[in-house]
Amino acid sequence: MKLFSTVFRQKRGVILFVAAFLLPLIFVVLAGIDTFSKRQKTTRNLLESNLWLSGRSALEQLEQEFSDLEKNWLNVSHFKVLLKEERTTPIHSNPYFFLIDTMYRIHYPVVANNVENDFQIVVQNRKSGYKEAMEMAKLSELGSATSSRAIENYQKSLELAQTKQQEALAVEGLARTNFRNKNYKKAIQFYRLLYTKYSQTVNLARHPYGLTAPLQLQSIGYHMGKEIFGSDSLLAVYHLMQDRHWLITPPCYFFFKEEYEFALGIESSAEESEFEKVLKCNQFVGKTIIPILKEKMKYTEFNKNTEIRRTYLENDDTQYIISFKKLYIPELNETVSAGLYWNLDSLKTRILPIMIAMLEEKTNLQFQLEDNNDTHFFTQTSVNIPNESLKLSFNKIPFPWSMVAIQPGYQKLESDAKREVIIYGFLIAIIIALMLFAVFALLRDITRETNSMILQTEFVHNVSHELKTPLSLIRLYGETLLLKDHLPEVERKDGLEIITKESERLSYMINNILDFSKIDMGRKxxxxxxxxxxxxxxxxxxxxxxxxxxxxxxxxxxxxxxxxxxxxxxxxxxxxxxxxxxxxxxxxxxxxxxxxxxxxxxxxxxxxxxxxxxxxxxxxxxxxxxxxxxxxxxxxxxxxxxxxxxxxxxxxxxxxxxxxxxxxxxxxxxxxxxxxxxxx
The missing domain is CATH 3.30.565.10 (Histidine kinase-like ATPase, C-terminal domain)
Incomplete structure (x- = not known):
């Protein structure tokens, strides 16, 4: 305000002249702009009304289309196909499906038997001859001196075996004992038997012999110095494992995958196989979805409701929508929780853009999805978001986004109004611009001059005040030392010390001023x-x-x-x-x-x-x-x-x-x- 008043006093005539010329001109311009503004406001109100009605309708239609898509998949016939063709049908990349019974066992996707108590190695009779022979064989196997006794007991166990599982365990003992005794021919015979006859049977670690026996045969070949189970055969087993030939658990699969890749000297592929997708899907269902279902099953209204329920989940920086409902599956003879889950990264780039494109064609509006956590927008075609857009929240589907409806008419309205204003005030704008430029140049010079004067005045005042004190002290003590000849030594030293100190202070101030001068002139x-x-x-x-x-x-x-x-x-x-x-x-x-x-x-x-x-x-x-x-x-x-x-x-x-x-x-x-x- 001080600076403005200074400028105003110095150049009052110039400012009054410019103001007298500009005020009528500005009045004419404002009157024209007001007319355009009223017409634009009327059109805008119509467009806003259309945006609200069409935007809400489009959001409801998008949610309905997504619900219909869920219903098409969450039906009995679809899950019948999945259960029937589990071993041959590739798993969908998105969405992923699951079936969970009331005991929270996963019936789809299946990777291994979920029931743990069906694995019986021996008959229930504790005095079984098979069991006694197996125990004697294991004890004998511990010492090399009794290895022949171990082979006799494993052979006896094989003769007494009552199930295929028991037979396989006895054959495995014979193969292992002969291998340790370096009786490689017999060991090869028994391991080949495990691979051919007992391929789908599992050992005590629940690993199929069809996967363990080839690795043992390759190990025997290494000790014999010749090829027993070649690389082509190992590669065939590796591909069978990837094609879901054996129904195994995820840890078992990834263990043998690494073993076979090491034996074959191949690098693991970056692209997941279909079976690996099934394994990961099964793990996700077991670790993530089942706890959600257990929590919701506590509530009676959830158990009675047969409609589709949905929930949003964020897991390891990945967002999911989980949809599930109660469904009676005749093949399982029970009502289970049937559901699917969407990876939202895939959903927002593959499915929703197609739905939104159809809505844009029907409504002549533009739509974008906005992430609620940031300002990122994603659709097939990205456009600038005007202030007059309508932001809508999803009601039925728990998407972590909002849908922004954009009225293209707003942009055309803005451009037309601007064009009219420009044409109407083109000449006036040129005159105003020239005058403002002249006024600006004039005021800038005045401002610079005034600022310079103020700074110089303040600087001179400050420096004068600073120089006055040390100079006064130097003069005072200098005159004292000059006029008093018989001044005591202590007082004389004090005077000289003060003169020295104040001189240093003056030197420090002058150096600062000189350095500042060089900096101000760009010479430092x-x-x-x-x-x-x-x-x-x-x-x-x-x-x-x-x-x-x-x-x-x-x-x-x-x-x-x-x-x-x-x-x-x-x-x-x-x-x-x-x-x-x-x-x-x-x-x-x-x-x-x-x-x-x-x-x-x-x-x-x-x-x-x-x-x-x-x-x-x-x-x-x-x-x-x-x-x-x-x-x-x-x-x-x-x-x-x-x-x-x-x-x-x-x-x-x-x-x-x-x-x-x-x-x-x-x-x-x-x-x-x-x-x-x-x-x-």
Whole structure:
């Protein structure tokens, strides 16, 4: 306001002339714009009404189409096909389906028998001859001296076996014992029998012999030095495993997948096989969906409801929509939880864009889906979102998005209105622009001149005040020493000390002014050389230590030794330290303490200078590096100086590409932290 009033007083005639010419012109322009605005507002209201009605209708239609898609899949006939062709039909990439019974067993997708108690190795009779023979065989197998006894007992167990499972375990014992005895021909015979006759039978670890026997045969071939079960045969078994020939658990599959790939010397494919998709789907259903169903089954209304239920889930940074319902499956002879889950990344790029494109064609609107967590939009064709768009939330489907409806008519309305205004006011705008340019140029010159005068006045006032005190003291004590011949030695030394001190103060002020003058004219140059920063800090502190101790300051210093050399201007950095030490002296009243710390961490070197002085108010921290600025909020404390010290500090740091931060609070002191990055 002060600046404006100054300009107004100096150039009142110019401003009044321009205002007298512009006011009628502006009135005519505003009247024309008002007419266009009213017409535009009427059209806009019609478009807003159409946007609301059509947008809500489109959202409901999109939800209905998605619901119909769910119903087409969540029906008995579809799951009959999935159960019937489980071993041959590839799993869908999206959505994924599942069937879970009331005991929370997974009936689809099936990867292994979910019932654990159906695995019986021996008959229930504890005195079974098979069991006794197997136990004797295992005991005999432990010692090499009784290995023949182990073979006899395993052979006896094979003769007494009552199930295929028992036969396979006995044959495995015969194969293993002969292998240990280096009776390779017999071992090969029994392992081939396991592979051909008992391929689908599992061992005690629930691993099919069709997968374990080939690896054992290859191991025998390695010991014999010839090929027993070749790479082509191993590769065929590997492909059978990937084609779901054996119904195995996920850990079993991935274990044997790694074993066969190592044996064959092949790298694992980045693309998942159909079976691996089934395995991962089964794991997801077991670990994620079943706990959700268990939680919802606690509520009676959920168990009675046969409608489709949906829930949103975020798992491992992946978003899902899970849909499920109660469904009676004749093949299972029970009512189960049938459902599907969508990977939303696939849903929003494959299915929803097609539905939205059809809605856009019907409504002549444009739609985009907006993520509720950020501002990301995704559709087939991305457009700019105008302010007049309508944001709609999904009601039936728990999508983590909103649908934004856009009325293209708004954009055409805006462009037409702008065109009319431009045509109507083209000539007037040119005249106004030329006059504003002239006024701007005139006011800019006046403003620069006024600012320059104000800054010069403040600077002269501050410097005059600063120079007056030391000059007066120098003159006073100089005259005293000159006129008094027999002055006591103590008083004479005190006078000389004051003259020296005030001279140094004058020199410091004049150097600051000269440096600022060079910076202001762009002539300041820095002599950058690799130097020892810790040495510069120690030397500068030592040269200033007398002044600090004389003022009654307590000095707390920590300077880490063996710091790496840094490229900097030695004189300029010494000036930074002197300015910071000088400020600590000037702005400390009762609590006189200064802390200097220099240390290194992996990111760089840190230099910190802090005091316990009067502090700086938070609202003035952002101004302390401005030229000629002095803190005004410290009531009862008059700061001395020209207001250039911290300005010079900031300029030197910027030239060195170093960083500075300040922490301060009134009455608690100030901390200036410098960060010097290390170049690797």
């Amino acid at each position: 140059e820095f002599d950058m050389k690799p130097e020892d920063l810790s040495e510069v800090v120690i030397n500068t502190l030592d040269s200033y230590r007398y002044h600090l101790l004389k003022k009654g300051f307590k000095i707390d210093e920590y300077i880490e030794p063996d710091l790496p050399q840094v490229v900097f201007d030695k004189n300029a950095v010494e000036g930074i330290l002197v300015n910071l030490f000088s400020n600590a002296i000037k702005f400390s009243s009762d609590n006189k303490e200064i802390n200097i710390r220099l240390w290194k961490n992996p990111k760089g070197i840190h230099l910190e200078v802090s005091d316990k002085g009067i502090g700086i108010p938070a609202n003035e921290l952002k101004h302390i590096f401005d030229r000629f600025y002095r803190v005004k909020s410290n009531a009862g404390f008059e700061a001395r100086g020209s207001g250039l010290g911290l300005t010079l500090v900031k300029h030197v740091l910027d030239a060195h590409k170093w960083q500075i931060s300040v922490k301060s609070a009134p009455g608690k002191g100030s901390t200036f932290s410098l960060f010097i990055p290390l170049k690797h």
